[in-house]
Amino acid sequence: MRLSELLYSQGFGTRRLCAGLIDNGLVAIGGQACTDPGAEVDVNAQPLVYTVQGQSWVFQARAYLMLHKPVGHECSHRPGAWPSVYTLLPAPLRQRPATGKVQGVQAVGRLDQDTTGLLLLSDDGTFIHRMNSPRHHVPKVYEVTTKHPLDERQLSRLTTGVVLDDDPKPVAAAGAQALGEHHLQLTLTEGKYHQVKRMVAAVGNRVEALHRSRIGGLALPADLAPGDWRWLGEGDLALLHAAP
Numbered sequence: 435m436r437l438s439e440l441l442y443s444q445g446f447g448t449r450r451l452c453a454g455l456i457d458n459g460l461v462a463i464g465g466q467a468c469t470d471p472g473a474e475v476d477v478n479a480q481p482l483v484y485t486v487q488g489q490s491w492v493f494q495a496r497a498y499l500m501l502h503k504p505v506g507h508e509c510s511h512r513p514g515a516w517p518s519v520y521t522l523l524p525a526p527l528r529q530r531p532a533t534g535k536v537q538g539v540q541a542v543g544r545l546d547q548d549t550t551g552l553l554l555l556s557d558d559g560t561f562i563h564r565m566n567s568p569r570h571h572v573p574k575v576y577e578v579t580t581k582h583p584l585d586e587r588q589l590s591r592l593t594t595g596v597v598l599d600d601d602p603k604p605v606a607a608a609g610a611q612a613l614g615e616h617h618l619q620l621t622l623t624e625g626k627y628h629q630v631k632r633m634v635a636a637v638g639n640r641v642e643a644l645h646r647s648r649i650g651g652l653a654l655p656a657d658l659a660p661g662d663w664r665w666l667g668e669g670d671l672a673l674l675h676a677a678p
């Protein structure tokens with residue numbers, strides 16, 4: 435791949451801007467400055483490390499990342515009342531060009547403004563679809579703080595199924611466990627709008643705080659602070675398809 439094309443694919447701006455960065459000696463590969471925008475780079479050499487204006491990057495053919503979503507952020511490119519989660523990503527991740535039908539890096543499903551926890555982002559349409567599709571049954575684990583004490587009846591209704599206001603077909607949690615009087619761990623394999631809040635309301639309780647701790651076998655790492663992100667490695671991607 436030509437060096438200018440490589441930078442463009444990784445989100446460093448228009449092709450003209452990328453060529454300008456290279457012309458001006460601001461790009462290095464493997465520690466060597468490279469001033470030829472047409473230089474051929476072997477993107478299959480793993481990992482391909484390059485620097486742009488002194489900052490180090492690893493070439494990623496497709497972007498797969500996790501973000502510890504903090505409260506007060508919307509999972510939308512055009513947020514209404516709150517800042518967008520995309521503002522928490524560095525510019526090249528926000529600017530990656532479209533791949534197929536996917537317009538750059540997208541959140542894999544949405545968390546509410548006041549929900550915290552594990553949010554995946556990618557520009558791989560097949561991956562996004564697989565993670566979101568209820569047919570693939572990828573379990574998502576939520577830690578719920580409830581307003582009222584939990585009881586056995588609420589837990590059993592959550593797993594046998596409750597009817598929400600937009601669909602006569604009951605929805606059931608794959609798991610509902612009380613970890614404390616006001617602490618529910620709920621596992622869902624689909625992602626309807628406000629699903630946790632609506633299911634908990636349907637059994638006569640109320641969500642006070644909501645945190646997604648795990649998707650499949652991948653847990654939000656304890657050392658990833660709210661607002662921080664990191665690339666997903668091969669091992670992380672494999673865990674997403676494992677049981678929680």
Ligand code: URA
Binds near residue numbers: 627
């Ligand atoms: N269910 C909700 O109600 N809100 C979320 O953010 C995620 C799941």
